[in-house]
Amino acid sequence: MxxxxxxxxxxxxxxxxxxxxxxxxxxxxxxxxxxxxxxxxxxxxxxxxxxxxxxxxxxxxxxxxxxxxxxxxxxxxxxxxxxxxxxxxxxxxxxxxxxxxxxxxxxxxxxxxxxxxxxxxxxxxxxxxxxxxxxxxxxxxxxxxxxxxxxxxxxxxxxxxxxxxTGPPPEGLRLPLPAGPRPARGEAQQVRTAHSRWQEDAVPGPGLGLDCDLADQPLQLALAVLQERLRNTARHQHGLSYDVSCASAAAGLGRGERVVHLDAREGEEQRVAVLLWEGALKLAAEGPSEEEVAEEVAAARELFLDPRAVSFELELAASAELFGTPYRPVPERLALLEKVTAEQVHRAFARAMDSALLVVPPGTEVSLRLPDGSPLPEARCTAAGLPADGQQFRPSVKDRLFHPAARRARLVLNDAGVWLRNPDGEVHHIPYREVVGVEIQGPGRVVFGAAPCVIPVLPEMFAGLTPGLRALDAAVPEELRYAASGFRSADN
Ligand SMILES: [Zn+2]
The missing domain is CATH 3.30.830.10 (Metalloenzyme, LuxS/M16 peptidase-like)
Structure with a gap:
């Protein structure tokens, strides 16, 4: 280069x-x-x-x-x-x-x-x-x-x-940009969830995420093995999925997330989620065979040495240059990859599974186990309970009369933040210091918290809300409030 x-x-x-x-x-x-x-x-x-x-x-x-x-x-x-x-x-x-x-x-x-x-x-x-x-x-x-x-x-x-x-710089090439300092890139972004959880979300298919060192080659090979195994089970054996993919995202200083995700035929989301999780558990427990690892190394070699991969390599080198991380040229990466043993792949994957997050499409009920046999906990954004102080708001008398479930609903605002108890009893909480945005919807507000959490503070849901809205506006910096987008349709 x-x-x-x-x-x-x-x-x-x-x-x-x-x-x-x-x-x-x-x-x-x-x-x-x-x-x-x-x-x-x-x-x-x-x-x-x-x-x-x-x-x-x-x-x-x-x-x-x-x-x-x-x-x-x-x-x-x-x-x-x-x-x-x-x-x-x-x-x-x-x-x-x-x-x-x-x-x-x-x-x-x-x-x-x-x-x-x-x-x-x-x-x-x-x-x-x-x-x-x-x-x-x-x-x-x-x-x-x-x-x-x-x-x-x-x-x-x-x-x-x-x-x-992909060739020498053309004669007379100029890049008339203003000068400026390279932005300071400090620590890697801190994770909020470090341990295994599952969660429903608006996703097209199940996905598994691992918090890891992105340069960890044994782990990269482990995910390639898992991807291939899922292709064999979810796609070829059971005909439930079409696409099985790997992805990664960088959080800084080489840390980040590696993901395996796959789509699912409609109605088969639960089976695909179970195949994904059980497949990951099996790989963590037993590791791959030497042949599987050799297969993935051969695939990587083919990919790296393809002459069309030059622009991809250049992008990797550019990213390394911009973020101050090391760039290893292809021969060096290949030489390291070829030394990786099945046992290293096994260990790397078993370790990374401590941080496994599983996401499943809405309405997918799963009951899965951790490697030690205990249940895989569901990630829930819940607070222990409502605070004793602060202003409390309830749904209107009419709503409470016609919708018995509404009787449990509460919205509480105090000096520290906002709490919501849903009709099902689940409590959500956003401390003011965690507010990332407040959307103005007519007289009401929707509060977005970093957790992530979203709490509606809307007069159509809670009666006599005016003092609460006033307290909320006073507690959140003005630059975080905004009127709902004019591009969003009324049904949204
Ligand atoms: Zn929440």
């Missing part, structure tokens, strides 16, 4: 077959946002791309959890022109187009990750950092202009960019 610097931007390149491919990569993504500003990086990307004239060569831009990339394929002079335009747009963003582009974002409805991966990340990390993945936030029309300017200043400059190319 070759290395140059153009206008302060590191340029990594390696010759690959086919036309020249370029990616201008910035070290920022959805995990750098907050619930209140969710989608701001994507909005910046759209504002920049909206300045481009019609181009006849392939070009695109994308934002995932970690990176924002502006990509193009074409002749060297086309790449040069494209990159100059993108840099100029980022240096002088057409913020007057914010209304149109937020509308485009609403139409696009893009996600930073697969919904099953997103749900697992949100359970692991709450509505912060990586855990923002499955959330929509206030909506693209509620992103403050100030947040757009802030993201541009913090992230979209030469100090947070790497250009990757």
């Amino acid at each position: 070759h290395r140059d610097v153009i206008d302060g931007v590191p340029v990594l390149w390696e010759q690959a077959p086919g036309p020249l491919e370029a990616a201008l990569v910035f070290g920022c993504g959805a995990r750098d946002e907050t619930f209140r500003t969710l989608g701001v990086t994507h909005l910046v990307e759209h504002l920049a791309m909206s300045t481009l004239p019609r181009l006849h060569h392939e070009h695109n831009a994308m934002v995932d959890l970690e990176l924002t990339q502006f990509t193009a394929t074409g002749r060297p002079e086309q790449i040069t022109a494209y990159l100059t335009l993108v840099c100029q747009a980022l240096a002088d963003l057409p913020v007057e187009r914010i209304e149109q582009e937020s509308g485009v974002l609403a139409a696009e409805d893009g996600c930073a990750s697969h919904p099953t991966v997103g749900a697992l990340l949100s359970h692991r990390y709450g509505i912060e950092g990586l855990g923002l993945a499955p959330w929509n936030g206030p909506g693209p029309d509620r992103i403050p202009l100030e947040a757009v300017r802030d993201v541009v200043a913090r992230f979209f400059h030469a100090g947070n960019a790497v250009l990757v190319l």
Whole structure:
């Protein structure tokens, strides 16, 4: 891999077959946002791309959890022109187009990750950092202009960019970005849930997440073995699933989440969830065979040595450069992989299973066991009970009369936060310091807590709520309150 610097931007390149491919990569993504500003990086990307004239060569831009990339394929002079335009747009963003582009974002409805991966990340990390993945936030029309300017200043400059190319940099290539400091990346994001739990969520199919060292090669092989075993059972043997996938998300300093997820034929979600969990338990208990490990090493070798993998390798190297983590070139990675034993794979997976999160589609009832035989606990966002002090609100007399269950419902606000007791007796609690957003819905409010937890503070649910609403508004910083998105339909 070759290395140059153009206008302060590191340029990594390696010759690959086919036309020249370029990616201008910035070290920022959805995990750098907050619930209140969710989608701001994507909005910046759209504002920049909206300045481009019609181009006849392939070009695109994308934002995932970690990176924002502006990509193009074409002749060297086309790449040069494209990159100059993108840099100029980022240096002088057409913020007057914010209304149109937020509308485009609403139409696009893009996600930073697969919904099953997103749900697992949100359970692991709450509505912060990586855990923002499955959330929509206030909506693209509620992103403050100030947040757009802030993201541009913090992230979209030469100090947070790497250009990757599948050939030498074209003659006369310039990258006219403003200068700026590499953003400080401290500790890895702290997990909120460290131990095994299962949970229902709005996911298309079951998924298993493990909190781990992303550079742990034995664990990576273990997940490949599990993926292959599930392909054999859920797909080929039982015909319940089509797609079995692996994914990962980086929390910083090499830590992160590895995920195996699969889809399920309608009505078969429970069977697929059981196959996934039992399959993971079996692998943790017995480990893989030497043949299985050798098979996955062979598959990895094939993938790494494919000449079309050059742009993928360049992206890995760019990410390592931007986040200050080591990049191991293919031969080095392969040599290490080939030394991994089945016993190491077994140990790595058994250890990682201590942190296993299982997510299942809504309405999927599972009764599963941990390796020691005790029940796999369901993750519940519950508080012990309601506080003794504070203002208490109940459903209206009419609601209590006609819906006996409503008699148990309570909303409590005190100096520390909000509590909700559902008709089924379950208690939810959001401390004020954990509030990530308050959506204004007419006279009512919906409170979002980092846990993640959502508590409706709505007059249609609780009678005489005015003093409670006043207390809530006084307790939450004004910048966290926003009017519900104009893009959302009335039935939402
Ligand atoms: Zn809750």
